[in-house]
Amino acid sequence: MGANASQLEKEIGSDQFPANEHYFGLVNFGNTCYCNSVLQALYFCRPFREKVLDYKARNKRNTKETLLTCLADLFHNIATQKKKTGTVAPKKFIARLRKENEVFDNYMQQDAHEFLNYLLNTIADLLSAEKGSNQTNHSTNTWVHEIFQGTLTNETRCLNCESLSSKDEDFLDLSVDVDQNTSITHCLTVFSNTETLSSEQKYYCENCCSKQEAQKRMRIKKLPMILALHLKRFKYTESQNRHTKLSYRVVFPLELRLFNKTSNIECDDKLYDLVAVVIHCGSGPNRGHYISIVKSFGFWLLFDDDLVDKIDASAIEDFYGLTTDTQKTSESGYILFYQSRD
Amino acid sequence: MLSTSPSKATVASSHASSEVRMAASNSQIPGVRSHFKTPEGRYNLSHEKTHPTGLLHYNFGKVTTQVTLAHLKDKPAQTPANSAGSSGSGGVRFTTRLLGAGNGSRGLGFGGGNGFTGRLSGTSKSTAIPITGMSSSNGPMTSSFDGEGTYLIFNVGDALFISDYNSQDKEPIKIIHFNSANPVCHAFDSEAKDGHDLLVGLNSGDVYSASLRQQLQDVGKKLVGALHYNKDGSINGSRCNAVAWVPNAEGLFVAGHADGNVYVYDKSKDGGGDVPFPPVKDTTQFSISHARSSKSNPIARWHICQGSINGLSFSSDGKYLATVGRDGYLRVFEFAKELLVCGSKSYFGSLLCCAWSPDGKYVLTGGEDDLVQVWSMEDQAVVAWGEGHNSWVSGVAFDPYWEAPSPDTGAGETTTYRFGSVGQDTQLLLWDLAMDEVVVPLRRMAPSGASPSSNASANHSTHWDGAMHTLGALHPAPIRKEVPKLAPVMAHRVHAEPLSGLLFTNEAIVTACHEGHVKIWDRPGKGYALVDHRAEISAVGGPKDKLLPLGKGAILHLRQ
Numbered sequence: 086m087g088a089n090a091s092q093l094e095k096e097i098g099s100d101q102f103p104a105n106e107h108y109f110g111l112v113n114f115g116n117t118c119y120c121n122s123v124l125q126a127l128y129f130c131r132p133f134r135e136k137v138l139d140y141k142a143r144n145k146r147n148t149k150e151t152l153l154t155c156l157a158d159l160f161h162n163i164a165t166q167k168k169k170t171g172t173v174a175p176k177k178f179i180a181r182l183r184k185e186n187e188v189f190d191n192y193m194q195q196d197a198h199e200f201l202n203y204l205l206n207t208i209a210d211l212l213s214a215e216k217g218s219n220q221t222n223h224s225t226n227t228w229v230h231e232i233f234q235g236t237l238t239n240e241t242r243c244l245n246c247e248s249l250s251s252k253d254e255d256f257l258d259l260s261v262d263v264d265q266n267t268s269i270t271h272c273l274t275v276f277s278n279t280e281t282l283s284s285e286q287k288y289y290c291e292n293c294c295s296k297q298e299a300q301k302r303m304r305i306k307k308l309p310m311i312l313a314l315h316l317k318r319f320k321y322t323e324s325q326n327r328h329t330k331l332s333y334r335v336v337f338p339l340e341l342r343l344f345n346k347t348s349n350i351e352c353d354d355k356l357y358d359l360v361a362v363v364i365h366c367g368s369g370p371n372r373g374h375y376i377s378i379v380k381s382f383g384f385w386l387l388f389d390d391d392l393v394d395k396i397d398a399s400a401i402e403d404f405y406g407l408t409t410d411t412q413k414t415s416e417s418g419y420i421l422f423y424q425s426r427d
Numbered sequence: 428m429l430s431t432s433p434s435k436a437t438v439a440s441s442h443a444s445s446e447v448r449m450a451a452s453n454s455q456i457p458g459v460r461s462h463f464k465t466p467e468g469r470y471n472l473s474h475e476k477t478h479p480t481g482l483l484h485y486n487f488g489k490v491t492t493q494v495t496l497a498h499l500k501d502k503p504a505q506t507p508a509n510s511a512g513s514s515g516s517g518g519v520r521f522t523t524r525l526l527g528a529g530n531g532s533r534g535l536g537f538g539g540g541n542g543f544t545g546r547l548s549g550t551s552k553s554t555a556i557p558i559t560g561m562s563s564s565n566g567p568m569t570s571s572f573d574g575e576g577t578y579l580i581f582n583v584g585d586a587l588f589i590s591d592y593n594s595q596d597k598e599p600i601k602i603i604h605f606n607s608a609n610p611v612c613h614a615f616d617s618e619a620k621d622g623h624d625l626l627v628g629l630n631s632g633d634v635y636s637a638s639l640r641q642q643l644q645d646v647g648k649k650l651v652g653a654l655h656y657n658k659d660g661s662i663n664g665s666r667c668n669a670v671a672w673v674p675n676a677e678g679l680f681v682a683g684h685a686d687g688n689v690y691v692y693d694k695s696k697d698g699g700g701d702v703p704f705p706p707v708k709d710t711t712q713f714s715i716s717h718a719r720s721s722k723s724n725p726i727a728r729w730h731i732c733q734g735s736i737n738g739l740s741f742s743s744d745g746k747y748l749a750t751v752g753r754d755g756y757l758r759v760f761e762f763a764k765e766l767l768v769c770g771s772k773s774y775f776g777s778l779l780c781c782a783w784s785p786d787g788k789y790v791l792t793g794g795e796d797d798l799v800q801v802w803s804m805e806d807q808a809v810v811a812w813g814e815g816h817n818s819w820v821s822g823v824a825f826d827p828y829w830e831a832p833s834p835d836t837g838a839g840e841t842t843t844y845r846f847g848s849v850g851q852d853t854q855l856l857l858w859d860l861a862m863d864e865v866v867v868p869l870r871r872m873a874p875s876g877a878s879p880s881s882n883a884s885a886n887h888s889t890h891w892d893g894a895m896h897t898l899g900a901l902h903p904a905p906i907r908k909e910v911p912k913l914a915p916v917m918a919h920r921v922h923a924e925p926l927s928g929l930l931f932t933n934e935a936i937v938t939a940c941h942e943g944h945v946k947i948w949d950r951p952g953k954g955y956a957l958v959d960h961r962a963e964i965s966a967v968g969g970p971k972d973k974l975l976p977l978g979k980g981a982i983l984h985l986r987q
Contacts, residue, residue, distance in 0.1 A: 264817075266852050266925055270797050271817040334925070336819055336851060338776035338795035340755065344907075354907065356775060399489065408924050408941070 091170040096395045102169060103382040109163045110391035112174040118390055119197040120179065120189075122375035123204070125388040126361035126422055128160060129379035130311050136228040138164055152204070153211045155181040172391040197363050197375050198260075198315045198420055205229055205257050233257040235309035238347055241282075243290040245297040253306060258313035258420075266408060269314060269337040269421065270344065277304050277345035304347045308355045312341075312423040319370040328370045332415035334406040337362075339398070341423050357423035364404050368414040375419075378404070463919035465857060467832070468951025473935060476590040476945040477597055478583045490609040490630060491821075494581040494928040494939040496592065497615035497625070497639055501575040572643035580625070580639075581928070582610040583943030587627060587650075589642065590945070592932075604648050605629060614680070615639065616672040623654065623694055626680055628667030632660035634682050636694050656682075656692055656724060662703055663688060669738050673762065674745035682725075683736030683750060690725035697724065704728045713758075715765050729765070731758060738780045742787040747804075749790050751778035756901060757792045757802055769807050771902040774798055779819060784844055785827040789860075791846055793820025799848045801860060801913075809905045811860060815915040818852035822929040826857075828950075829931075847936065849926035855938055856915040921946060 094102060111121040127133050141157035155178040162173055183190040186203060212227035240251045261272040279302040282288045288299035316335060319328045341357040360380050367373015376389040378396065385401065387394045406417035461472035577592040587610045588599035608631035616624045622638040627650070629635075637653035645651045657663055665686040673679040678694045687710065704716045707730045714730045734753030741748055741762070748762045755778055758770040776795025783790055789810075790802040799813030799820055829845035844860040921938045928939030936948040 266818055268795070268797055268818040268851070271852070334851075336795070338819075340775045340777075340795070342775040342796070402489065 091168075093170045093393055093395060097384070106169070106381060107163050107166050108170050108381070108386060108393050109166060110172040110388060110393045112172055112176075113390040114174075114176065114179050115192040116194045117175075117179055118375040119195045119200050120182065121175070121390050122363045122377040122388065123197050123201050123420070124156075124159070124175065124178075125377045126363050126379060126420070127201075127204075128163065129361050129381055130232070130422055130424065131360075132232050132310060132424070134160060134164075136232070150181060151211050152178075152181050152185055153208050156204075156208070170393060194371050194373070196319070196370060197365070198258075201258070201313070201315075201363075201420060205233060209257075229257070230255075232310050233313060234307075235259075235305060235312070236307035237303050238306040239301065239303050241288055241299050241301045243288065243293060243297045243299050244281075246290060246292045248290065248292040250291070254303075257309075258315050260315040260317055263316050263318060263331055263333050263335050265333040267333070267335055269316075269335060269341070272316070272335060273314075273343060273345050277302055304345050305343060306347045308343065308346070308425065310425050311360075312343075312357055312425070314421040314423070316417075316419055316421070318365065318417065318419060330365070330367070330369050330373075330415070332407045332417055334408045335418065336402075336405045337418055337421055339401075356426045358426055359421065360424045361422040362401075362404065362418045363420040364416055365419040366414075366416040373414075376416075459853075459920055459923060463855075463917060463921075463948075465917045465951070466859075470936065470948045470950060473947045473949040474595045475597055475947070476579055476581070476588075476599065478586070478588055478943045479598055479602075490582065490584070490611050491925075491927040491941040492581050492583055492939045492943045492945075493612055494579055494930060494937060494945055495613045495615050496930055496932060496937065497578045497580055498617050499572075499574075499576045499578070499640055500617065572640055576643075578639065578643075579937065579945055580613055580615065581939055581943065581945055582613065585609050587613065588943075589639070592947070601643055602648055603642060603650050605650070607631070608633060611667055612669050614670045614672055619672075620677055621694075626670040626672065626682075628670040628682055630666040632657050632662075632664050632667050632684060634667055634670060634692070636680070654694060657690070662725065663690065666735075668736055671739055671741055671748075673748075674741050674743060676745055676763075681739065681748065683731075683739045685735040687730060687732045687734055687736060687752065689729040689731055689736060689739065689748075689750065691727040691729070692725045696722060696726070713767055727765075729760075732756060734777075737777060740781050740783055740790075742783045743785055744787060747783075747787065749781045749783065751781045751792055751794070753777045755794065755904075757781060757790060757800075758901070759790065759802075759804070767900050769804070769900050769902075771800075771802055771809055772904040773800070774812075774904050774907065776819075779821050780823050782824045782846075784825045784846075789825075789844070791823040791825065791848070793823045793848055793850070795819045797850070799823055799846075799856075799858065799913075808902070809910055810862075811913045812905075812910045813848065813856070813858050813913045813915065815856050815918055816848065816850040816852055816854060818850050818925070820848050820850045821925070821927050822849040823847070824929050824931055826931040826936075828933050847929055847931065849921075849929040849938055851925035853920050853922050853925055853940070855917075855919050855921045855926070855929070855936070857917040858913055859916050860913065921948070 093108060111124060113121060137153075137157050137160045140153065141161045144154065144157070159173070159175050159178050166173075185207070189195055189200070189203075209227050209229040212229065216227070234255050234257055237254045237256055238251050239254055240249060242249045259273070259276065261269075261276045263272055264275070279300050281298065281300050283298045287296035288301070289295070290297045290299065318331045318333075320331055321327070322329050337359065339359045341359070342354060343357075358380070361377060362379075363375060363377045365373060365375055374389075376387060378385055378387050378401065380386075385396045385398050387396045404416055404418050407415045463470050579590045579592050581588050581590075585605050585608070587603040587605070589601040589603075590596070590599045594600075608629040610627050611630050612628040614626045616626075622640070623636045625637050625639045625642070627635045627637070634656040635650055635653040636656070637650055641652045642650065657667075663684050663686065665684045665688075667682050667684055669683040671681055673681065673691075680692050680694065681689050682692065683689045688707075704718075707714065710730070710733050712730075713732070716728045716730075718724070718726050731750055732752050732754045736750055736752045738752075739748060739750045746761060746763070747768065748760045750758050750760070755773040755776060756770050757773075757778060759768045760766060761768050773792070773794045774796040778792050778794035780794075781790055781792045788804055790804070792800045792802065793816075794800075797814075797816045797818060797820065799816070800809050801811040801813070802808070803810040824847055826845040826847060831843040831845075842862045844862075846858050846860065848856050848858070850856070922940035922944060924940040924942050924944070926938060927941050928937075928945075930937045934950055936950070937945060938948065939945045
C-alpha cells in the first residue's frame with residue numbers, strides 16, 4: 086500500500102479492501118449530519134444504491150435538476166472516485182434540498198427520519214411522474230416501492246356485531262414505540278398488539294351503521310426487501326412543552342425475522358440482515374448529532390460526517406441505548422435498515 | 428404522496444399510552460418487588476450480594492457479570508501439590524476430595540449455572556475420612572476457611588468477587604483484581620482432586636485454574652497459587668467467553684473463545700511452553716487439532732464455527748458438550764469421541780446461553796430471538812419455544828431441585844421439568860415443561876445415526892475435513908408454526924438492570940444482573956428437603972391438567 090494510503094485503508098488492509106468499493110465521508114454544511122447519516126445508510130443499502138447509479142447512467146441527457154438527479158450525481162461521484170477513501174461535499178444535493186423544501190431550508194438540526202421520509206417519497210413521486218401519462222394509476226410501482234414497500238393489514242373487529250373488516254396499508258418504513266430494556270422484536274410485537282377502540286375513538290361499523298367499540302390490530306402482510314424501522318425516541322411531554330429523548334436500551338440483532346405477520350405468509354418467512362443504522366447522539370431532537378454505521382463486505386464502518394472508521398461488530402452494542410433513565414444523553418440506534426437475504 | 432410510517436393509533440392515544448408506560452418504568456426502577464408468586468408458593472428476596480459502592484463504576488468494559496456457586500466441603504485434607512502442578516506457586520494445595528460429607532450436610536448442588544457450570548455435585552453418601560497431609564511449607568495457615576462453606580463467585584470489571592452464600596452481608600469477603608484484563612467467566616468443580624477447583628477465563632484470552640480455599644485464606648488482592656494457561660493470549664488472543672470442567676474426567680476442562688475455538692486443557696500438564704496450533708484452514712468448518720507434543724497444554728483445539736462461542740455446557744455425565752454461538756447454532760458433541768452429534772439453528776440471531784436437563788435429555792438455549800428453545804436429544808428436534816421475554820435471553824437453567832406436584836394416577840406417563848430463564852428485559856421467567864411420553868412418536872433418527880461415519884476413526888482430525896459431516900447433523904431454524912409454544916408459569920422483574928446470570932440451589936434461585944448485583948430468592952417454605960430430588964426428577968409424574976393449568980404452562984404433544 087502506498088504512502089498516500091489513508092489510515093482507514095491501512096486498517097482494512099490492501100488485501101482485504103473490497104474491489105471497486107469506496108468509503109467516503111460527507112462534509113457537513115452546518116447541521117447537515119441528519120442528511121449525511123441517512124445518505125450513507127442508503128448508499129450501503131445495495132439495492133437502493135444500484136438503482137440510483139442505474140438512474141444516473143440512464144439519464145445522462147436529463148438537464149432538469151431534481152433531488153433525484155442530485156442524489157444520483159452524489160452517489161456517482163462517490164462510486165467513481167479514484168481513491169478508495171476520502172471525503173466528498175454533497176453541496177449540490179444540500180442546496181437542492183433547501184430549495185425544494187422550506188422545512189430543511191435553514192441551518193437547524195433536522196430529524197433524520199423526517200428527511201428519510203421526504204427523500205424516499207420525493208424520489209418515488211419523481212419516478213412515477215417520469216413513467217409518464219398513466220397518472221390515473223396513482224400507485225405506480227417504482228423501484229423505491231420495490232425496495233422499501235411492505236403492506237400492513239389493519240384488522241378491525243366490531244365488538245357489537247363481531248364482523249371483521251380488514252384494510253391494507255402500504256408503508257415505506259415502520260415507526261415503533263420504544264420501551265426500556267426491550268428488543269426491536271418486542272417493539273414490533275407491541276406495534277401489532279390488539280388494541281381496543283372505545284369512547285372517543287369508537288369505530289364506525291358499516292354493518293351496524295353506527296359507532297361501536299372495536300378491537301384493532303395491525304399485522305404485516307407483505308414484507309419489504311429492505312425493512313426500515315424507525316424507533317420513536319422523541320416523545321412530546323406536555324409538562325415540559327417539548328420533545329424529549331428516550332434513551333431506552335433497545336437491542337437489535339444482526340439477524341432478524343418478524344413475528345407479527347399475518348398467518349398466510351408463514352411460508353414467506355424472510356430472514357433479514359442488519360445493513361445500516363442511523364444513530365442519534367445527544368439529549369434532544371433539536372440538539373445533538375447523527376452518525377451512521379453500515380455493513381460492507383462483512384465488516385462494519387462508522388460514518389461521522391467527513392470521518393470514516395472501521396469498527397468491530399461487537400462495538401454495535403454501544404448503540405443500543407442506556408439501561409437507566411438518569412442520563413438523558415446517549416448514542417442510540419434511531420433508524421435500522423434490515424435487508425432481506427435473497 | 429405515499430403514506431409512510433403508519434402509526435397504529437391516533438396521536439392522542441399513542442401519547443397517552445406512552446406517558447403511562449414511561450411513568451410505569453420510572454417508578455419500577457427503585458421498586459423492584461421483593462417477592463414473586465408461583466404455583467408452588469411465594470419466593471422471597473432473601474439477601475443481595477454486590478461489589479463495594481464507588482468501586483469501578485464504568486470500568487466494566489464490555490464484561491457482564493456471571494455468577495458461579497461453589498461448595499467447599501468440610502475439613503480439607505492437606506497434601507503436597509502433585510508434581511505436575513507444582514511449578515505454579517510453591518504454595519500448598521489441598522485436596523478437597525472427600526470420601527463424603529455425611530448426609531446431614533445441606534446438599535447444595537451445582538446444577539444449572541447459566542451454561543457455564545452445568546455440573547451436578549456427586550451424591551455424597553459416606554462419612555468423612557479426612558486425609559491429613561502434613562506439609563505446610565508456607566507457615567501456619569489461617570483456619571477460618573478450613574471448614575465447609577458455600578460461596579458465590581461473580582465478576583465485575585477487572586475483579587472477581589467471592590461472597591459467602593449463607594451470610595447476609597452484601598459485600599464480598601474476598602476481591603481478586605486482575606488489573607490489565609477483566610474476568611469474563613468462571614467455573615467450579617467440587618470434586619477436584621488436587622484442590623484446583625476454580626477456573627477463570629479473561630477477556631484477554633488467558634485462563635487460570637486455582638484453589639478457591641487458598642484464595643479465601645490469602646489476605647491479598649491477587650489470585651494466588653494459580654496455574655496460568657494461554658498466557659497473555661499466546662495461544663489464542665480472543666476473549667474467553669466460557670469455561671467448564673469436564674465432568675467425570677479428572678483435571679480436564681474446556682475454554683470457549685470469541686473466535687469460534689474451544690480449547691481442551693489438562694490441568695495436570697504444565698501450561699508453559701505453549702506451542703501454537705496451526706491456523707484454522709477453513710473457518711466455516713468444524714475441525715479438531717491435537718497438540719503435537721504430549722506435554723503441551725492445551726491438548727486440543729476444536730474449531731467450532733465462525734464468530735464467537737457464547738456459552739458451553741456439559742451434560743452431567745460428561746458425555747456430551749453443548750456449545751452456542753454468534754452463528755445462532757446449538758451444537759452437541761460427544762466429547763470423548765470428538766463427534767458432532769446434532770444441533771439446530773436459532774429462529775434468528777445469536778444464541779447466548781445453554782444448559783442441560785439433569786437427566787441429559789434436553790438442552791435449553793436462549794438468544795437474540797427472545798426465545799427459550801428446548802432441544803430434545805431423543806427426538807433430535809426443537810420440541811418447544813418458550814415465548815415471554817421482551818428482550819434477549821441471557822441465561823437459562825433447569826431447576827434440579829424442583830419437585831412436581833404430587834402425582835395421582837398414571838405416574839410415570841408424564842415427565843415434568845421446571846426451568847428458568849433470565850433476560851435483558853430484567854425479567855426472571857419460570858417454565859414448566861411436561862413431556863407426555865405416551866404421545867412421543869418413534870424417533871426419526873437415532874443420535875448416532877445423525878453423525879455420519881461415526882464408526883470411522885473418530886479421533887482423527889482429518890476425519891473432519893469436508894462439509895458433509897457438519898451439514899448432516901445440524902438442523903436449520905425450525906418452521907415457526909410447527910414448534911409447540913410454551914408460556915411461562917411466572918414472570919418477574921428481579922433487577923433494575925438487564926440480567927446475565929441464573930442458577931438454582933436447593934433452597935433458592937440466584938439471579939445476577941449486568942452490573943454486578945446478585946440476588947438470592949428463597950424458595951417457598953424455604954426449608955431444605957431431606958432427600959436428594961435430583962435422582963427422582965425423571966420419575967416424577969403427575970396428571971397434566973393438575974400440573975399445568977391451561978393457558979399457563981403447556982403440555983407438549985410431540986408431533987410426528
